[in-house]
Amino acid sequence: MSSLPPVNSPLLSISDLACERDSRVLYQSLNITIEAGDLWHVKGRNGAGKTTFLRQLAGLHPVDEGEISLLNNNARVIYIGHKLGLKEQLTADENLTWLAGLNGSSTQQQRYIALERVGLRGYEESVVAQLSAGQKRRVALARLHLCKADIWLLDEPFTSIDQQGIADEQAWLNKHTLAGGAVLMTSHQDITLAQVKVLDLSHWALQCSTNEHGDIV
Amino acid sequence: MIRFISAIIRRDLLLVARQPAEMINPLVFFVLVVALFPLGVSPEASLLSQTAAGVIWVAAMLATLLSLELLFKLDHDDGSLEQLLLAPYPSWTLVLAKVFVHWLVSGLPLILISPLIAMMLFLPSEAVPTLMLSLLLGTPTLSLLGAIGAALVTGVRGGGMLLTLLILPLYVPVIIFGASSVAAAAQGMPVDGYMALLAAMFVFALMITPWAAGSALKL
Numbered sequence: 027m028s029s030l031p032p033v034n035s036p037l038l039s040i041s042d043l044a045c046e047r048d049s050r051v052l053y054q055s056l057n058i059t060i061e062a063g064d065l066w067h068v069k070g071r072n073g074a075g076k077t078t079f080l081r082q083l084a085g086l087h088p089v090d091e092g093e094i095s096l097l098n099n100n101a102r103v104i105y106i107g108h109k110l111g112l113k114e115q116l117t118a119d120e121n122l123t124w125l126a127g128l129n130g131s132s133t134q135q136q137r138y139i140a141l142e143r144v145g146l147r148g149y150e151e152s153v154v155a156q157l158s159a160g161q162k163r164r165v166a167l168a169r170l171h172l173c174k175a176d177i178w179l180l181d182e183p184f185t186s187i188d189q190q191g192i193a194d195e196q197a198w199l200n201k202h203t204l205a206g207g208a209v210l211m212t213s214h215q216d217i218t219l220a221q222v223k224v225l226d227l228s229h230w231a232l233q234c235s236t237n238e239h240g241d242i243v
Numbered sequence: 244m245i246r247f248i249s250a251i252i253r254r255d256l257l258l259v260a261r262q263p264a265e266m267i268n269p270l271v272f273f274v275l276v277v278a279l280f281p282l283g284v285s286p287e288a289s290l291l292s293q294t295a296a297g298v299i300w301v302a303a304m305l306a307t308l309l310s311l312e313l314l315f316k317l318d319h320d321d322g323s324l325e326q327l328l329l330a331p332y333p334s335w336t337l338v339l340a341k342v343f344v345h346w347l348v349s350g351l352p353l354i355l356i357s358p359l360i361a362m363m364l365f366l367p368s369e370a371v372p373t374l375m376l377s378l379l380l381g382t383p384t385l386s387l388l389g390a391i392g393a394a395l396v397t398g399v400r401g402g403g404m405l406l407t408l409l410i411l412p413l414y415v416p417v418i419i420f421g422a423s424s425v426a427a428a429a430q431g432m433p434v435d436g437y438m439a440l441l442a443a444m445f446v447f448a449l450m451i452t453p454w455a456a457g458s459a460l461k462l
Binding site: 084085086103105107108109110111112113114115116120123124125127128129130131 | 250258
């Protein structure tokens, strides 16, 4: 992790970001700077735009208003969304092979170690279709240990993971942020780490908006 | 970039190997259409040898079309398309890799079995090399052109019909020149012009479609 930037150096700046869906403004004038070492917990009720926000940061959702700029051009981003991006017919190891191949290459030993870290020792050659929902998510999360990235964008990484797994995950988040990485994640669970910063999207939503007839809704 | 392309190709070939039905489907369809045609029309050798070129080419086009809808759809549904698009490489490389596998799985087997099919339809044996060469130049063009449509309807529910409507007009010139080249060869006429046109269409498709489909995928 020596390649990670020093703590508190800015990685990503978000200025005046807005998101509109179905003529509903989800959030607007959102200004924050993501620094190395930050752990942002993105909160909001269902439909507040948490997933869209992360997808905008990843570059998967168009940014109509505002600007997202990567301040460190070498910063690498990993996005793990609701859809895990795993091929059901392939084994855990094969899935990691191609996922890691997108950013470089990996050895079998590295992939096995990554799978061991997420508690899937002995499942390396299991076909993903036969794994449970929690195990599938663990396979996807194993990428965090395999590909060295500065910014982790995690959409609901605790979903279907057991309690011990959630504790382990928080330990990784802690280690990654202390080493100078940054994490933005959504979750309906509380994160117990001290350095967590909360980004509540409802603060950036309009308190009231009007529909096309001019009525306040 | 080469490593990125080969990673996708390796993954997709592995997926095909796990589900061989996907590979056999277009081929079975192709053989069935061609085999049923004489039953429906007439088994007369003179008639069949005249229509063989057209029948083979139309069947090849339909077989290609059959598997196109899934070109990006499966990747879109399980989220791996997102990961592919996030990779630090231009999106046309991803399209090129996916199209290459699609052709390898749906186009190449058709070419390999085409001499057999030609014999079945009493195509004069001197036209067989032309048939194979025209398919070799034509089927990749079909896959490439189809990628634009497949990329546009990715994420659209029931996009199969839309895909057919979008792509069919683009396929017409390929079929006309492909089938005409074989018919000309069967009559002992020169086919250089047809081949040059098919090659030109292939090169044009190779230049334009990966870029166009890549842009469409990002929408």
